[in-house]
Every structure is written in C-alpha cells, then in structure tokens.
Amino acid sequence: MRLETMALLNLGRRPMRSSLTVLGIAAAVAAFVALVGLSRGVELAWSGSLQAHGTHLLAIQKGAVELLTTSLDADLAGAIARIEGVESAAGELVNVMVLDDRFTAVAAGWEADSHLWGSLHLLAGRLPSPAEGRVVLLGEAAAETLRKGPGDAMRIQDEPAVVAGVFRMSGVMGNNSAILPLEGMQEIMGRPGKVTGFHVRVRNPESQGAIAAVRSRLQNAFPRLSFHETATVADDNQIIRLFRAIAWSVSAVAMAIALVVLLNTLLMAVLERTREIGVLSAMGWPARRIVGLLVLEGVFTAAIGGALGLILGAGGLRFLARLPRLQGFIEPGVSGALLATVALAAVVLGVLGSAYPAWRAARMAPVEALRDE
Amino acid sequence: MSTALLAAERIGRNYPRERCVALSDVSLAIAPGEYAAVTGPSGSGKSTLLHLLSGLDRPTSGRVLFDGRQPAGTGEWASIRARNIGFVFQSFHLLPTLTARQNVEVPMMGVVAGVRDRRRRAEELLARVGLADRAGHRPSQLSGGEKQRLAIARSLANSPAVILADEPTGNLDSKSAAGVLDLLEALRREEGALLVIVTHDPDIAGRAERRISLQDGRMVADERAAGRG
C-alpha cells in the first residue's frame, strides 16, 4: 500500500461529504475557467481580427473609452498615409448591429480602394463596386446563421440591403461579421464623412522596432489620435481591462469560498480521526508523514474538483460562445496558459486547504487519542 | 543496568491541572528478550508507564533510556517506535478503512522501502497469526480474537525488539483471550523480543518471567519468577 492509496481510501469513507467538497471546488474552478476564458476569448477575437486584416497599428480617437463611439474625419487617412514608414492607412466605420432582427454582429464600412478588402477570401458572389451603397458581404459563419447567399435581400438594423458575396477570414470575429461600402455604412449610422478608426500598415514590419518607430512618429504628428499595436490593443482598451478585472476578482472570490469549504472538510476529517492519528503516531509515523497524508487528501480533492471544474467551465464557455448574441465576439477554447493556471490553482488550493488541518493533526498528543476507556 | 534495552530512571508523570499523579518515582531496567507483566488496579498507572517507555508521552520527572541512551525528541522517538517497538492495545486500534493486509503494512511505510516487499511481509505475518484467508477483510468483518491477532501481526511488522501490550485480552472472551495470549508468547519467543504485557489478570501475570506491580502510581513490587514464558 502507498500513502496515496491510504489518502484515497480516507476520502472514500465519507463519499457524500467528499463529493460535495469536490463539487464546491468544481463550481469555483468552472467559474474561473468560464469567466477568464470569456475575457481572454474577447481579447483574442478582437486582436485576431486585426491580425487577419494585416493591421499593424490601429488609430482611434484619443481618450475614447469605447472604440465604437469614436468619431473621426475619414479624410485623415490620406494624411496618415503620408507619414514616413506608413505603407497604407484605411478608414473603417464599425458598429455592433442587428442583422435580420435576430443576429448581433460586428458590421464594418470600408472605402472602395481600401487595402482591407484584400484580407477577405471570397467564397461566393463578388466584391461591391464603388457605386453601390446598400450591398453587404457576409462572413461565412454569419451567412450560415442567417441562411443568406449572394443576391438575397436582408435587413441591417432597419435598413434594407442586398447580399453581394460571402467570405472567409481567420478568426471568429471576421467570419461572423458583415462588411459594407463605407458610404452605405455612414448612411445607415447617420454619420456621413466619419469613421471610427484607421487600420495602418507599416513598411517592413519585420524589421526590429519598425512598428514602434512608426507609431511614435504618428503619435507626434496626430496628437488627437491614439495609436495601438495589434498585439497590445486589447491591453490598451479600458473596457477589456475592466472585463478582465471583473473576471479575475469574481474568480478569486469563488476560489476563496472553495478554500474555506476544503478547509472545513479536512478539519472535520482530522477532528473525527484523532484516534487514528494517535495510532499512526504509536506505529512510529513521523509528524511529516501524517502531514503528508492529509495534504495528499486535500490535493486529491482539489485535483478532482479542478478537473471536473475545467470540463464544466470549458463546456460553459463553448456554450456561451455559441449564443446568438455572443457568437463572433468570443474566440472559444481553453488556452494552455489557462490550463496551467487551473492546475497550479488546484494544487495551491489543496495545499492551503490542508495545511492547517494537517498541522493540527501533527500536533495532537497521541496518548489522549489512544485512551482505551 | 548496562545490558538493559529499556530503562526508566525515577520517572514520574503528573497532571498539574487535574492535580493528579499518574506515576511517580518508578525505576526499571528491562533486558532484551525479557518477558515482564505489569499488574495493578485500574488507574494505578500501568498505561501511563507503557506510554512513557515508548515515548508516546513524556515523563514530568526522571528519564527513559532506549538501548542505553535518552532519545532526543519526538522525531527520534517516532523512529524508535517505527523500527523497534510494536504496540498491542486493549481495543485493537485498527484502521477501519484498510484491509487486514493494509493494516499490517502501516508500520512498514517509511521503514520498508518497496511496495511489493511490504505486501509480501504483511502476507507472511498474516499467515503466522492464522489470518492468511482474511487478508482482504476489513477490521469490521473480523471477530474480536481475529482483530487482536491482526493487531499482533501489525505489531511485529518491522521485527521489533520490544513489544508493548496494554491489556491485550481485556476485550476478549476467555477462549479467544487464551488463544491470543498463546500466540503473543509464541511469537515473542520466536522473535526473541522483549515483551511487556499490562494485565490485571493474575493468571496471565503468572506466566511472565517478571512481575511489576503498581499501586497509585508507585511501583510496589518487582519480582522474578520461574514463568513459562
């Protein structure tokens, strides 16, 4: 028999209590995986879509809390493109819109000569010609959800439009989005001549420091705009930062509750097993092996709860990412980093939850426990 | 004195809060392989003496020597108990979640390194106490006599030089009591172990080579007799 076997047998003796403790830990871990995964998923969906567009720097209005409310003159694109090291700048008017009264998606308006069109892989239909206003290109996933193809009529908010084509792009956000000519988008939003931001491409982006250099040059030239590198755009965004902070603090509270549950369970187990602990001491078990046995019980409980919570959390995340209102805003999936964090959290939880009970057990006077009377 | 394996030098144990003197001024030297019985009425300090002799409890005065030296602390006493002292209790004190075989393995953990070796040794010991066919049973599935035989097998796990038995037949009917006592005596002879048995049964005490009597925490007699043991 190994120490691990003994720890598992001890957990098995109170199956109901052990299962409830495991469930409590699983609930906390599931909340952690779902919330942090959700927040990560939103960041990934967004930065993934920028990457798919080949964007190196995103320019938005300085001080704007929310990306979608910024309002800039579309004409600035030319001035941005003239800065040294900039290959091209494309204005974009973005909003979250309801398509056909049932599907919430990111809709973007692009200028006819924009480099952005190049990031679409057309699956069916055609790109809009410059004169057309009320035509729309649908991402593959959006087209599938809406059951629309080239030539079909549809509604964007309350305005009618015709589907010109269907495209594919890497990342969930792109594939769930709708693209319109800029003029059409400005008309629907009632913001003529305006854009929400500019996608900037840099010359020789691979060379060391090129993007950062162009960024500081742009920042000097346009003090009223703020420029963000694609990799850190999510970090720079206040709403995403807030969402992340909420996800982590709610998870921390859930974990703290799980810790108390585990602590309570193990302390009860120690107090009702004083006699057995006295027997182990009489058999010559050193305090450290008694501590080891209890810590193992804690770590096993937390590990089982953690694994169960991971499955529940990942399932919940997948479910959330598929909801019609959220589809396309979240890149689903549990990253390796999140998995490692959960594994580490479970071990830390197990050790912390058993440390005090184990210490109590190691400190107990064996003779008191062994009295025969 | 120099040949003693277990020695007590004027040991006492009191509980100041309860104003109770459990044991006072007991000196004792027991040689390797010796068979001693400790007798005395209930509350006379018999269990206290066994606990002090094995480091499970500490004397409030005097000192206990194992193999001629005073163990340094809790850790050293634990290691001495693991390798050199086997315990048998009146109420068995078996671990209820473990099978008979696993119970015998408990003292070997940390002493016998291999999992297989522990298992083999446990099976061998169960056979020696006549419980080979009970290896997979839990304590609750065993009779009183079987439980105590299992406890004896466990006490021998690491071939200790010392066996301490605290009223080992106290919870048994006379028939199983006789069987358990015969087994204990036979095994200690085979192993050449020192055996201290606490009892208030004069017949049992009569079988030992040496009789130590306690009364109100004091040693009132220490006699050697031609016992059968």
Ligand SMILES: Nc1ncnc2c1ncn2[C@@H]1O[C@H](COP(=O)(O)OP(=O)(O)O)[C@@H](O)[C@H]1O
């Ligand atoms: N933890 C304790 N607190 C107070 N008194 C104790 C404690 N343990 C034992 N005693 C007292 O010490 C005396 C000897 O006890 P014990 O060694 O168990 O006697 P025996 O085994 O001979 O029946 C008794 O009077 C008992 O009440």
Ligand SMILES: [Mg+2]
């Ligand atoms: Mg007693």
